Ligand code: KIV
């Protein structure tokens with residue numbers, strides 16, 4: 273029985289998913305949840321790629337203490353210096369450096385020979401080792417790399433000081449038998465491999481990422497790189513929850529353990545969905561809405577008689593809260609706090625106060641408040657991740673009339689503004705047009721999704737949207753039993769992020785002007 277290390281790259285490879293951008297405070301919140309989930313390593317970002325990524329790695333390295341914190345770097349001194357600087361405050365830091373090794377990448381992208389590639393990899397690992405104790409090397413596109421060359425480069429980086437060697441299937445091209453052959457060959461033949469952790473990193477372009485990761489474990493990989501909900505570039509990465517539960521449920525076939533607290537899987541998935549607005553499809557294994565729903569009569573009958581007839585794991589094992597009618601209009605703060613505690617959330621006094629206010633508003637409009645409503649309220653109530661320059665004061669919408677008409681009044685830095693009237697194709701377009709007339713920059717709506725979190729006509733609608741402001745993307749979310757209200761709140765959430773980004777940029781410019789002047 274071996275211990276399989278879980279290397280979570282939700283905040284790096286996962287964040288590379290279109291639309292999955294998170295703010296600094298959102299990343300920190302996710303990192304704390306990953307710590308509670310029990311991951312061994314958090315890859316917090318790619319520091320040289322942007323100031324935001326640098327700040328995220330630096331902040332997570334400072335605040336999240338138990339897991340190893342990793343930062344990504346290309347195999348160059350500049351990248352490595354930047355990553356090492358971001359990792360400075362970590363209790364345990366890992367510098368993850370990578371260089372493509374397949375002939376396709378060497379010829380067309382890097383335009384270097386195999387020897388130059390090998391020299392650069394060795395130089396990068398040697399240099400990284402002078403700055404950070406733990407160095408991981410990834411030969412990018414390893415599964416399309418000539419196996420003898422891959423073996424040589426793995427041996428060379430081990431000799432140079434890498435303590436983890438990761439084998440990425442960068443384009444999701446491999447199949448399980450091929451993974452077994454490649455990992456098996458490295459385990460059997462690469463000199464020094466017994467002294468390092470061999471890792472695997474699979475993309476899901478053919479839907480084989482989890483199967484390939486398990487095949488790698490079978491043949492000797494002891495670290496799996498993965499993301500919550502399987503988010504990531506293109507078709508995504510290996511889904512953390514799937515690979516972990518395969519190891520738990522099929523321990524007969526994969527007799528290994530991880531440090532994951534499986535009861536935190538559902539919560540981790542939910543939090544990521546709230547933060548990114550990207551929800552897993554309903555039939556997604558482990559964390560999809562239907563993953564434990566039995567629809568067919570025969571199945572329901574079987575489960576009622578004996579759960580194991582149609583259930584290979586219990587919902588409780590992955591932390592799905594039992595849905596039940598809970599609180600009502602007359603419930604107080606203590607009851608609300610207790611229910612949140614039952615659901616696994618420890619609220620600060622501030623969060624409880626904010627959630628309680630929203631709960632009361634909702635209880636006036638909705639008879640049955642379900643656990644999903646409470647979770648929605650909690651996330652809605654704690655979304656003040658950037659200063660809320662603009663707040664909604666009044667919203668009046670005329671529905672069922674074409675064109676739609678909406679009247680909006682905002683608070684700007686707490687000061688009541690003038691009433692704006694917007695006209696649009698429908699109520700949403702009209703409300704957005706009314707908001708547009710009150711803000712100091714132009715926005716373009718890029719994407720909008722509405723999802724009902726609970727059954728019934730009085731469900732809380734959660735709205736996630738994406739806007740473009742001067743070529744930059746900002747996401748927003750809002751939740752309300754009234755979808756137009758929820759959409760305007762989501763719109764303002766994104767607008768406040770854009771306003772905050774512009775304030776930060778102006779400050780940075782002023783500072784650099786000042787320095788130039790000196
Ligand atoms: O997919 C990939 O090759 C990567 C590397 C940076 C590990 O994400």
Ligand code: ZN
Pocket residue numbers: 285440442473475505
């Ligand atoms: Zn990747």
